[in-house]
Amino acid sequence: MYFAMNRFKVKKGSEEAFEKVWRERDSSLAEMRGFRTFHLLRGPENEEEGCTLFVSHTEWENRDDFVAWTKSENFRAAHSNAGGNRPLYSGHPQFEGFEVVEGASRT
Structure with missing residues (x-):
């Protein structure tokens, strides 16, 4: 099993717009093998950096x-x-x- 995650520092006040981008995206993940x-995931706010942490x-x-x-047309x-969507972020996704x-x- 493999877990892939991207961390996003989303600028304070841009959280709803960021979530909307993800809700309305055209995802074809379910079509992919494996x-x-x-x-x-929405994480904690970082007041010092003025952002909220999100993780895909x-x-x-x-x-x-x-x-x-990652190499597919999808x-x-x-x-x-x-x-x-870069104006929503503080820095690059990690x-x-x-x-x-x-x-x-648990089964």
Whole structure:
């Protein structure tokens, strides 16, 4: 299993606009081999930096499936307007990828 996350520092007052971008995006993740889940997480506010932390979180069967997504036409289409949203951010998104070493779930 592989988890891919992007951290976004969203400028104070831009949170609703940022969330709207994600709600209204044309996502084709469900069509991709190995895709399991997606979540957009809203984290704490950082008063000193004047921003709110958000994380996009996807779960994949494995790293290769995630990499295939990043090289796909679906990925390019999903991110084609990303540059227009830069005024909402403080800095660039930060990517983090993790392979599962050990896990447990409630069944």
